[in-house]
Structures are given as C-alpha cells and as structure tokens.
Amino acid sequence: MAQIKTDDTIKVHYTGTLADGTVFDTSRQRDPLEFTVGGGQLIKGFDEAVLGLNVGESTRVTIPAEEAYGPHREEMVLEVELSQFPEGLNPQPGQQLETETADGHPLSIRVVAVEGDRVTMDANHPLAGKELTFEIEVVSIA
Template identity: 35%
Template sequence: MSEIKSRSIKENSEVLMHFSIRLADGSAVDSTKVDNKPAKFVMGDGSLTPGFEECLVGLSEGQSETFTLAPESAFGLPNPDNIHHLELSKFSSDVPAEVGTIISFTQPDGSEIPGIIREVIADSVTVDFNHPLSGQTLTFEVDVLEVLN
C-alpha cells in the first residue's frame, strides 16, 4: 500500500488555516479560532504580506508553527505620508473625532480606507492611515488545516 502524503504549501497553493497574531507583549490581536472560522487564501494573491508567505512555504497539512516577524516583514513601518490633518468640521455627531477611534474614509475613487484618530487639537484632527499593526513586531501562530494543489 502506498502512503498518503500530506501536501505542502508552495507558490499558488490554496490554503485553509487557523492563525493567531500576538503583539510583543503577548497580547492577542486577532485569531480565527475565536469564531472557529479558518482563513482561506491563495499564496501570492496579495492577501498576506510576502514575509508572512515566506514563513508558510513548505509547511504541510496538519502542521502547526509559530514565528515572529519584524515590522518590515509583517505590516511595514509607519509612513509619515499616511498621517493627515483634517478639519474638525469634517466630522459629525454621527462620526465624532475621538482619539483611538477607527473611522472608514471614502477616497476620491470611491474605495474606503480605515483611519485611526490619533489627536484632536482645537479645530485640527490628526488621522493615521497606516495599517494599525505597522511598526509592530508580531508573533504568528498557524495551524495548517488543508493545502489544495
């Protein structure tokens, strides 16, 4: 009898996996296990950072792995060009400018981008459009459930 060989992740593989993300202090940021809804994606489709994908290549079905990524390999470093100052009058009672709030802003092309309110001083609101996890060293825990193709 031939042995059934589990498939390994390679370029263009379709992958079903659970993952958890932790900050350097160990606090959990995100986990697919909370709602028991594993993530499904195709390697190279842009849904994961290249540094994260590099860590997944070669992992097999049923394998669990933990790896830590520096900001450059995770969600990047904060870009000062992604911090904007808006007039307080652009906000309303429905969408107040409160520090720490994440608000979805509509771009000129109609797409939406999240921004974090960092500071409110007089009539000026500082909005950070960098990824909320940019600049963070992150630990990823992955459980590879299935590898297709």
C-alpha cells in the same frame, strides 16, 4: 503526504501577537483562514512561513514590520479642522473613519486626538511599524 507549495489553496488556524505578547488577531474561535499561497492575499512573511508544511503541522514566524504592514509613516498622520467634518459627526479618539483617496480608493483613518477645533488622524495601518509573530497550524490543503 503533500507539502504546501505556491498556488495551493490551504486552510490554517493562526494567532498573531505583538512583541509584548498582546494578541491582535486569531482564527481559533471561528473558521480557519483559507487562502492561496503566493496569491498576494496575505503579508509576504505569512505566505512564506507555510511553504513545505503538511496538514497538522505548525510553525511560528516573526515578521519584521517592513515585511508586514511597513513602517509607520509620519506623512500619513494629519491634522484637520473640526469644521472639515460632516455636520453631526463628532470624532473621538480611537474612532475609525472611512474616506476615499483622490483616485477613489477606500481609505480607513483612525482618530488619534481631538484638541479644541483640531483633529489628529492617522491613515497608517494599525499594525504599521510593528513586528508580528504568528503561530500557524495547517488544517487542510485543497
């Protein structure tokens, strides 16, 4: 039986949880995740966790924040005036907004708080600063 190695295209089912056991993502109710191992499509620790596994095997890996989505960076939390938003847009806490960086790359920003005419927004990835645990089951190796 072939073991998974770098550059293999594989399919896996996974469930990702936070330190408190909260499930933040799973493929169990949909098609398995297909990716090329070492291709840079996923966080580093996920790629490394499947190396050497065979079809039907499972593993559990805990990935520190630094190897997942990085630390939560305070410089990516900003406050802006409500007047800076387009007319008709009423930002609400928890809302995801899309914008562009100065060089034209898409950027997702989450509204954290609205207080009077001030809106606090966070451009960190929602999982930044969090340790992630994945249960991974190999479904196929192409």
